[in-house]
Amino acid sequence: MSIAQNIAEIKSHIDINKVKLVAVTKNHDVSAMLEAIAAGITAVGENRVQEMLSKHPEITAHAGRTVEWHLIGHLQTNKVRQAIPVADLIHSVDSERLALEIDKVAGKLNKRQDILIQVNVADEASKFGVRPEQALPLARLISQLENVRLCGLMTIAPFSENAEAVRPVFKELYQLFGELTAMNLANTEIKWLSMGMTNDYRIAIEEGSNLVRIGTGIFGSRK
Structure with a gap:
C-alpha cells in the first residue's frame, strides 16, 4: 500500500x-x-x-511550521544546544543532568521547552529511561525549572x-501517569x-495512550 493508504488504515x-499520531521518520527521506x-x-x-537538523529546512520550506518536530530518541547532553531550536517536544528526558542542560540552553534561547520523561518500565538494559520509582522525583525537580515544561511520560515497550x-507495561505507565497528574x-x-509503536499501538491506546509513534506502519521497513 502507499504511504497515504497506510496512514488511512492506521487512522x-x-x-x-x-490520540496524536507521530510519524517516525528515521532513515526515511524527505520525499x-x-x-x-x-x-x-x-x-x-x-x-x-543530526537527522532532524538535516531534514528540517526542506520540510519547513514545503510545509511551514504546521508540522511539529518530536525528538523521540536518546538525547545526549552535548546535543541539546542543537536540538532545542528545532524540537517542539522531546520525549526522552531521563536524568536530572539532561533536564538541567535543556533548561540552561532553552533559557539562552528564550524558549520554554516541552518535554516528556522517558520511563524504562520493563527495566531493559538495552533501553534508556528512568526506573518507574525515579520518575516522580525527577518530575518534581523538573517542575522547578523555569525554561522546561513537563508534559507527560513516554515508554518504549x-x-x-x-x-x-x-x-502490563502500558498499564503500569498509565498508573504512573495518573499519579503524576494528581501531583x-x-x-x-x-x-x-506517549506509548505504542507499529506493533503494539492498538494495545497501548486501549491502555490509555494518547500519543503513538509509528514508523514502519506508515513508511514500510527502514532503508
Whole structure:
C-alpha cells in the first residue's frame, strides 16, 4: 500500500481527536515525509538530532511550521544546544543532568521547552529511561525549572510478536501517569502519555495512550 493508504488504515483504528499520531521518520527521506504530510500527518518524530537538523529546512520550506518536530530518541547532553531550536517536544528526558542542560540552553534561547520523561518500565538494559520509582522525583525537580515544561511520560515497550504480552507495561505507565497528574505540580502541563509503536499501538491506546509513534506502519521497513 502507499504511504497515504497506510496512514488511512492506521487512522481507522484510532480516534484522531483523542490520540496524536507521530510519524517516525528515521532513515526515511524527505520525499516520503512530504508524502505523509500531504496525507494528513502533522507531527514527525526523529531519533537522532543530526537527522532532524538535516531534514528540517526542506520540510519547513514545503510545509511551514504546521508540522511539529518530536525528538523521540536518546538525547545526549552535548546535543541539546542543537536540538532545542528545532524540537517542539522531546520525549526522552531521563536524568536530572539532561533536564538541567535543556533548561540552561532553552533559557539562552528564550524558549520554554516541552518535554516528556522517558520511563524504562520493563527495566531493559538495552533501553534508556528512568526506573518507574525515579520518575516522580525527577518530575518534581523538573517542575522547578523555569525554561522546561513537563508534559507527560513516554515508554518504549519490549518488542514482542504477541502485542498482548506488553499490555502490563502500558498499564503500569498509565498508573504512573495518573499519579503524576494528581501531583498538580507547578509549571507543568501534564497531557501526553506517549506509548505504542507499529506493533503494539492498538494495545497501548486501549491502555490509555494518547500519543503513538509509528514508523514502519506508515513508511514500510527502514532503508
